[in-house]
Amino acid sequence: NMFQKVYLRPHFSFEIAKIWNKIRFFIVSEKPYVNFLKNQIYAHYPNIEIYETSDYLAHIPNDKISLGKVWLQKESIYPIKNFSEIQENASGWEVDPYSSLTSALLKTWENTLNAFMVSFSPLPDEIWKKQSLKMIEMANIHLPAKTKKIYLFWVKLKFIFLPFIWIGKIVTFFVQIPKEEDEAGNNSSETKIDENIQAKLSRLWYGVDIHILCASQDSVLNKMNIKEIFSPLWIFSFFKQNAFSLQEITQENQKIISAKQRICQDSFILSTQELSGLVHLPTTNVQTPNIN
Numbered sequence: 001n002m003f004q005k006v007y008l009r010p011h012f013s014f015e016i017a018k019i020w021n022k023i024r025f026f027i028v029s030e031k032p033y034v035n036f037l038k039n040q041i042y043a044h045y046p047n048i049e050i051y052e053t054s055d056y057l058a059h060i061p062n063d064k065i066s067l068g069k070v071w072l073q074k075e076s077i078y079p080i081k082n083f084s085e086i087q088e089n090a091s092g093w094e095v096d097p098y099s100s101l102t103s104a105l106l107k108t109w110e111n112t113l114n115a116f117m118v119s120f121s122p123l124p125d126e127i128w129k130k131q132s133l134k135m136i137e138m139a140n141i142h143l144p145a146k147t148k149k150i151y152l153f154w155v156k157l158k159f160i161f162l163p164f165i166w167i168g169k170i171v172t173f174f175v176q177i178p179k180e181e182d183e184a185g186n187n188s189s190e191t192k193i194d195e196n197i198q199a200k201l202s203r204l205w206y207g208v209d210i211h212i213l214c215a216s217q218d219s220v221l222n223k224m225n226i227k228e229i230f231s232p233l234w235i236f237s238f239f240k241q242n243a244f245s246l247q248e249i250t251q252e253n254q255k256i257i258s259a260k261q262r263i264c265q266d267s268f269i270l271s272t273q274e275l276s277g278l279v280h281l282p283t284t285n286v287q288t289p290n291i292n
Helices: 002-007 031-044 083-087 098-107 125-139 145-156 158-174 195-201 219-236 253-261 272-276
Strands: 012-019 022-029 065-072 113-122 205-215 244-250 268-271
Touching: 012 098, 022 031, 022 098, 065 219, 065 253, 098 113, 098 219, 113 219, 205 219, 205 253, 205 272, 219 244, 268 272
Parallel strands: none
Antiparallel strands: 012 022, 012 113, 065 205, 065 244, 113 205, 205 268
16 A cells, blocks of 8 residues: 555654763664664674664753754755765765764854654655656756746645546546657657766665754854754765755744654655765764763
């Protein structure tokens, strides 16, 4: 059943939080996957210490929280830089994107709680990759930008309106529109796909939400902290491809409740290789003090 594939998926959240002037790493998981995650972490970090703990956000009043929503500047088919591409910088030094991010988290006042939260959930290939190819086709068609945005928004929500889609298919079965050919006589549906996009299409995909959460007595301070914590994400910017943007900073109660629940809403899509740049424990290149 298609709806089971979309909705009955495991949800995880990887979080870096500054609590009482210490940097701590959390992985939030549904109970059936806890042991699996522990085994995977121990396999890669044999000397690590893992503790099960209660939710550090549970007792923070929502009216003290400000929430920054991170988005992609372009459609999800366009990739960001992955972890290996970031490490191979021009200076020859290995770079961990969490060097500057953990520093930004720690810069803020001691009596604030800050968290960088990456919620993610695996996506079924047969749904999202087909839709992504349609997005590529639309990107190559010469239409007004607003028309493209409406179409792309429809593609993202297509699986919700399944009954209407079938009605449309029945109609198009009886009304066939001839395909136009370009000057060279090639069919317009044959779209050349950028090699970076091809690489992304060849990998497993995850629906992803990124939030920056700040809690203190001062909402203005929260807003400043969110902008400060967001700024290191420029390192993921990929020339002529994609980059992160700070979409909004809000104190809306429902959005804060949703972020606390860690249910991934699939704001955008990242491949396993892209996600690895955001979901990993710090390497030895991270020199930020007070990391636990």
